[in-house]
Amino acid sequence: MHDRRPEVIELLRQAQSGATDRALAGVEAALLRIADEGASAGEDIRPALLYVRGIAYHCLGDHRAAAIVAEHLTQAARSAGNAAWLCIGQLLALLQKIAAEPTSDLSPGDAMLQDLAAAEADLPGPDGEPLAAVTAYAGIGRCYMILRLYEFAQPHFEAAVDVIAVNPQLLRVSAVTMQLNLAELHACWAMELRRVDRVAEAAEQEAAALRHALLAEGQPALEETDAYRAKGSLLAACLSVHDGDPLHAAQRIRDCSARLVGRGQRSDESFARLYEARALARAHRLPEALDAARQACSALPTDAPPALTAAALHCRAQLVVQVASDGEIMAYGDYLALVLADQRERTLDLARSVQLLERLRRERERIQQLAYTDALTGVGNRHAFHRYVEELAGGPEDAVGVAVIDVDDLKLANDWRGHEAGDEILRVIAASLMSRAGPRDFVARLGGDEFVFVSLRRPGPDFGAVGDEIASSVASALHGRASVSVGVADGRAGDVVGLLHSADLAMYEAKRAGRAGRAGRAVPAASTPSSGAHGRVEVERV
Structure with missing residues (x-):
């Protein structure tokens, strides 16, 4: 039977790289072909195509449409008896719920953490179908990352990298995107740490982010990975601003950003301008730095990570103070940053407790099942x-x-x-x-x-x-x-x-x-x- 997974991966790449209309048209055409071939021909790939459709709507910011697709994906996976894609459908729905929350609400509720813990417990093993395994790991990692629970997100991205290493040809695009996910994770983590003056820890996270950005940049040059590798170059340039010549770093950031904009990709414009402002501030070019910081704030997308939004706003305010020589304006923001950092730690503790309770609940169910099951035959006792x-x-x-x-x-x-x-x-x-x-x-x-x-x-x-x-x-x-x-x-x-x-x-x-x-x-x-x-x-x- 023809392996349609490369087609699905290409459609997913299109959806995530700005060609959402093209990806949606490709999904519809593939679903029609499956319908013509008969139900059994597409029962394994239909859930994957529905996932691409959901991600396309998610990238367009239409979270309601993406949530509806997630329902269809869940139904299709359940009908096909596919536990991996069933889990992915639940994660896609959860991602829309998280993305639809107001950006000011940085504290996930207990119910959301319980849903995440349950999805995490249902994750397919790494030995299953590789595309589904990587998609599931990336999905739950992305959910935890949006909630600023970086400690929980990191192991899932790393698990995806391990699966990719065993299937390098099929998942060559994922090999780049997963390194970018890890680079962004560590970069956002570093932003939060710098904001509360935990400079040494922030430097460690920035070093990890740079390492993953360079790994993304250094992946084999292929047409389908060029845009991702260019993003890796931009992240590597941004994460190098604290060392060497700051003016050279600022120019490198502008060059890398221009290459992405030339490809029609502006989603990383705010990130680039923020680090350009930091480089210019290091060079004591404060008016230029302030202009770059203002551009960073103006370019913030609606779904920007909270850490990026906070860092851009703080950088602008800090430069305004430096230009005006008035430090009092920063007092409230500094205090608020400490409060938010403490809230993140409390949420992290809560998430750990929810995870533990979910594992205990499932263990209790397993033991209860054993108590009512004949060990030899598997029927009731x-x-x-x-x-x-x-x-x-x-x-x-x-x-x-x-x-x-x-x-x-x-x-x-x-x-x-x-x-x-x-x-x-x-x-x-x-x-x-x-x-x-x-x-x-x-x-x-x-x-x-x-x-x-x-x-x-x-x-x-x-x-x-x-x-x-x-x-x-x-x-x-x-x-x-x-x-x-x-x-x-x-x-x-x-x-x-x-x-x-x-x-x-x-x-x-x-x-x-x-x-x-x-x-x-x-x-x-x-x-x-x-x-x-x-x-x-x-x-x-x-």
């Missing part, structure tokens, strides 16, 4: 059966059918072929029963070689046929390695325990009668099977 009986007793008085399945001479199979062979027989029977179970049916291993099958779908006079079908399908799955005896009974849901007893007796009657492949049926003493009265039990042919 006796505890699960008792819980199911309690749930039925508390619900409506629906009609219900109960089948008891018992392996004939399992001990003989264990003695002759070993316990592994006996265990395999039990696993085959459990799998056969589960393959027949509908959403309202229940399967459990009650212990030893005995299983129970409870159905709310087909109780009544025809349930005996279900017993025959169970016996036949299990026998077919076992390929002569063993046989089973089956007993059935039907009645009211509130009397499942009594029905189990009657079906058990019918199963033993069938076993004594040697009725391989046929089920024994419990006949109630009352005239209607739904009465729930089981005064006598006999075996009838069904």
Whole structure:
């Protein structure tokens, strides 16, 4: 089958590099081709194309449209049984929720952090489909970065880099963009640290940002990566302003910025002007620096990272003070920066707590699942059966059918072929029963070689046929390695325990009668099977 992933990656590149209309048209054309080829042809790639559509709307700032696409992506992924793209759809929706928040609201709510922690716990492993894995890691990293939780974002971007290293040809564009993500992360982190005079820590983050910018710039020169590599050059120029000749640094920034503008990319204009202002300030060219800082503030995009917005505004104010020789105007801003830094640390602690609680919740669910699951076969155990009986007793008085399945001479199979062979027989029977179970049916291993099958779908006079079908399908799955005896009974849901007893007796009657492949049926003493009265039990042919 034709690999469409390179096409998806190219459309995603277009969406993220300003050619959103072209990307949207490409997505529509690809979806139409898939529709013409048939449903099965595009079930794996359709979620990826919907993701590109969502990202295109996100880049256009239409977060409502992107959120609607995220819903469609989630539905498509769920329909295809694709857990990775299901997670990505949830992340895309969450990204729109975060992006739609007012820029002044820098503190995420508990619900948002819980959603992020849940998405993080659902992330696909690095050994899955590489495009989906990188997209998922990048998505959750981007969400944490927007919330200024850089410590949480960094490991996800780095995990994406590891996946890319194993799939360099397919993900050659992602190899550049992920280095840019890391460069921007460390740069924003450094901006916040400098704002509260944690200069040494800021310098460490700027060194890390420069390292990743240079890695992005140094990626192989390809047509599809040229724009990203040019952005890497700009970031590297900006992050070098604290060393060497400041005027040379300022000119280098202007040159790199001009190359990007020549490509129609202005999204990094504010970043460039901010660092140009810093370089000019180092050279004591204060009026020129102030002009560059004002340009940085004017060029701020609506979705600019909070750290960039704060840094640009602070740089402008600081230069105004230096030009006017009046330091009092900065006092309020300095105090506010400390408050926001403290708030970020508190949010970081809250996010750690939410992550821990989410892991504990899932561990509790896992342990609870183990407590109600038969370790050998994976179906319910006796505890699960008792819980199911309690749930039925508390619900409506629906009609219900109960089948008891018992392996004939399992001990003989264990003695002759070993316990592994006996265990395999039990696993085959459990799998056969589960393959027949509908959403309202229940399967459990009650212990030893005995299983129970409870159905709310087909109780009544025809349930005996279900017993025959169970016996036949299990026998077919076992390929002569063993046989089973089956007993059935039907009645009211509130009397499942009594029905189990009657079906058990019918199963033993069938076993004594040697009725391989046929089920024994419990006949109630009352005239209607739904009465729930089981005064006598006999075996009838069904």
